[in-house]
Amino acid sequence: MSTAVASRAEDVPPAAFPSLDEEAFARDLQTLRTEAEASLGPKDLAHFRKIERWGRVCSLLGYATAWLAPNPLSALLIAQGNTARWTMMAHHSTHRGYDRVPGVPARITNRHFATGWRRMLDWPDWIHPEAWRHEHNALHHGRTGETADPDLVEETTGFLRRSSMPLPVKYAIVAFFAFTWKLTYYAPNTFLEWQRAERRRAGVPDDGASPPLITAFNPLRAEGRAFWATCILPYAALRFVLLPALFAPLGAWAVFSVLANSVLAELLTNLQSFMIIAPNHAGDDLYRFHDRARSHAEFSVRQVIGSVNYTTGGDVVDFLHGWLNYQIEHHLWPNLPMRKYRELQPRVKALCEKHGVPYVQENVFRRVKKLVDIMVGRTSMRTLDARGR
Template sequence: MSIEEVRANATDVQSGAGTLPPFVSTKKPGPAPARVDPPSSTDEGLPSVEASPSPFARKEAFARELLDLRKELEASIGPEDLEHLRKMQWWGRGCSALGYATAWIAPNPISALLIAQGNTARWTMVTHHIAHRGYDRVPDVPEHQTGRGFAVGWRRFLDWPDWIHPDAWRHEHNALHHGNTGETSDPDLVEENMEWLRQSDLPLVAKHAIVAFFACTWKLTYYAPNTFLEWRRVQRRRAGEQDDGTPIRLISAFDPFTEEGRSFWATCVLPYAGLRFGALPALFSPLGPWAVGSVFLNSVFAEVLTNIQSFILIGPNHAGEDLYRFEGRAKSHSEFSVRQVIGSVNYATGSDVVDFFHGFLNYQIEHHLWPHLPMRQYQRAQPRVKAICEKYGVPYVQEGVLRRAKKMVDIMVGRASMRTVDPAGAR
């Protein structure tokens, strides 16, 4: 996918500012990230050291070979891709069904884990790839499994009941994140968003405690308000209202005394909370108050678990001292392509079982190169993309998810910094 296609939906929506935590109003400049400069001559009298070539050195040929692979993958999209989506969807539904079928017996970790896995699968595999229009090219695909028809209107509560509003997700994730990956204007750039914590004087144990809190709650405390406020910002711009581009303060979404806060509660918080923690437990009323209470407690526990699981899977995708962040916008499609690779990380890949429990987020490099492809195509593309990267000297990072989570936390608390590339070396 070209840089123009990725950014097509991002016109007039660039904020140019990161997201601030709820209780911080300004950012301090952070420590300089590790910079990788293009090769240069050595100082006189010092031994010569061979510099690593820039990952952008052969970017044009690299992008051309990726384009050929993209065309091949697009040509092979067919009914098998839709069947694969439905298989992943039914695996997720099966987890949810089994979880709720046992949740009434007593509060227990097994039911909560199953419900959590179903929730995560619905977000990371079904919603994520359908919202990217990954299945729009499949012949005779049902409207509700297309990018425009998924989770629209009343189908939101059938396709993707969540704290996050589907339209807000489409804008924040598809347009802003994918159009600005690793840049300061990327609303999901971990290092930028956590600069307040990185620069704080808190003890390290306190910093880790704050990270743990966000890991347990981040869908409600970060993703829902962040996507909603970015969505509201672009709506105001389209309506002709002025926007000074000030950083978003997530706490403002929870203020019921403002119009925006009331809208957030009515649009995101109350519908999902009412369904997940009210209506679903109430369905077990015929089995008695113990059953209702057990389902409620298992639902709460499952919410914490799905937050932790998705935090570990999603957060590290673009965070780590061996990944890059970028200064300014990419100047060409070839530069954009290299950025998607060196600013992303893959986890272990392989069978559908492995990929299911990784939420298909283990193909993040391939996904950022071509976000419009179905999940099954990433399985086919991964070894070939890795080989192309090796051929052209473009770093391809692949590591276990728990190790990546550790590297993400190090970035969040300020123990490590991401790498940057000298802008001159990318041109």
């Protein structure tokens, strides 16, 4: 296939869903949401604590063995612990997923989770929690799949899609970002969007254009110095200096082994999170949008047709997917606990079948293939505007 960006215009009929009653679909969804909110209780809190415990055990076992020698098992366990803190604990706590659960401790509510001194305890990462709250919770969820969505893959990889580079070179670039994307994409992107919002709140004029990500790494600019001080140096010091240094009583080999396993774990947690996050809204069978939804009902439809679920199942399957295998349900109701998505998933799928709304669910590895095809320009997403065209 040519490396030129493929067109999907012929795949979109004049009215994509002519028989869909959006309001009826939205009412049925609201019924499910009301039932889910009424059933919030101790089981949801106990489930959060269990999944949190699993993540912590992975980290502890990883570091308990990391000093012996550089090895993939320790690195994988550390990586899984890192992924759990981001995709399960931080993701759902900052979305206020547990704020309304009876008896919830303050530490896992949005107001307290990873704020102030708790940042390095709850969610040590390159990504600043406040930047994440703005870029992900507000911008991405508020504009999912729209051109203005800061995480719309087809837009963020436009330079690669349009490039005339050979496909093998494009695949190599994708691989580089897959192993480094928390530092090279997510941390600077969330930070710069957050800083833009802070400047707007302070009354500073904004030209409306997002600054290039390289700006965040330039220490000669104010944004760059702030990014280094706020995101890069604190996490690098913790992960690659302090934690290996704690093993100094066991000797230089132990320190080196922990450092080596920490670096390998960083690469692996990047790869894992890339595979379970980046394909969530990318593929030639999903829709993107060039304007805003005209109503809440249309917005709800867009959350379904612009998102994809992976294989769903019990706690082990969901844990390995970072609970991102329920992306459709999460985008419909981002402020519900993890456990509720598993309960709601078959009912949402049935509602979509009833109303004729496409519900895409596929193995994560197949979705990664569709993601990469979008990134390198082999395929394109379907498009839809507020008129259903």
